[in-house]
Amino acid sequence: MPSVDNRPEISSKADYLLTAFDILTQIESGESLVGQDLSKTDLYAIDLSGVDLTNANFTQATLTNANLSGTNLSGANLTNADLRGINLTDANLTGANLEGAYLNRSDLRQANFTDAKLDKVKLQVALYDRATIFPEGFNYKSSGAVGPGANLNGAYLNTANLRRVDLTGAKLIGAYLSGADLTEAILENVSLSGANLQKAFLTGACLRNAHLGNVELQGADLRAADLIGADLSHIQSIAGADFSLVKGLSESDRAKLISYPAQQLSAWNPYTRRNTLDSLNIRVE
Known part of the structure; x- marks a missing residue:
């Protein structure tokens, strides 16, 4: 039966998309986000700096202008995520999957992308510095990113x-x-x-x-x-x-x-x- 306000009922927990408020509430209560499924969530401008997001799933999530500086994103799935304007300074993205992600105008200074997957990633005007570690063989100097x-x-x-x-x-x-x-x-x-x-x-x-x-x-x-x-x-x-x-x-x-x-x-x-x-x-x- 549909609800009285004609909104579709949530048939299972899997149908429920977490909001930025939900995630921040979890962090404040001491809950871990390690390995959590955050795919397709809208996390515009959220502050997750310093949070452990190891193996988290951000597939097709929106993280534009978010602050993820100092976060641990090792093994995270960021496939096709919208990361435009994101702050990833000093973040650990070792082994993360960023295939097809949008990182335009992001800040990647001091970030670690060792063994990360960067196929078809968009890096126009993303900032990097001498401390940024890209995967071996990745041609970051001709990617549209800005740095030395x-x-x-x-x-x-x-x-x-x-x-x-x-x-x-x-x-x-x-x-x-x-x-x-x-x-x-x-x-x-x-x-x-x-x-x-x-x-x-x-x-x-x-x-x-x-x-x-x-x-x-x-x-x-x-x-x-x-x-x-x-x-x-x-x-x-x-x-x-x-x-x-x-x-x-x-x-x-x-x-x-x-x-x-x-x-x-x-x-x-x-x-x-x-x-x-x-x-x-x-x-x-």
Whole structure:
């Protein structure tokens, strides 16, 4: 018999999908989630940091923007799970199955994926670092993920949040970084030739020995950036770029920049409210 409000009756416990509230209640009561079936559950933005989720089943579960930092997910099944924006920093995913999972814009720094299955996983703009351990033979540098040595030539990273991200040695030739937040990012030895950095935030970024030839810097915020050894040849436009207190700008490079058309030098930066020429005259003492 159907219930009076016409909702289908639950015929068995297997028909009942746990909610985020149910799971958090279990944790608070001291119950274990090890090996638990959490498939197809909606756990949007749930905080499970530090929880032991060994062998748990998250098949087709929704964990977008969830915090699973420091969790033990060894042997877990995350097949086709929606993990976009998830925080997996310092998480243990040894032997986990992530086939077909969506990890776009996730944070994988210091995560351990030893022996994990990553077939058909989506890693666009996922963050990794030197401490991230990927399965042997997995070509993470060309997966669309962002980190040291990544191959991101021509990548669309407009407005991406890349604050303090380590991109040492990455290839970003012709990449689209308009409006991206690269504050204090490590961009040492990065190839940025032909990249679009219009209105990008590069405040305090390390650009040592970076290749910046033919980049577009209109409206970029380069205050206190480290440009020691950087190649600044043939920059397309510096209109509105703020170079205040940059480090390592040689006198010859400064002279080249000051020789740009007056229309570019007089342009104001939309964030700092300073024009490019004035910014080039504000030097590190």
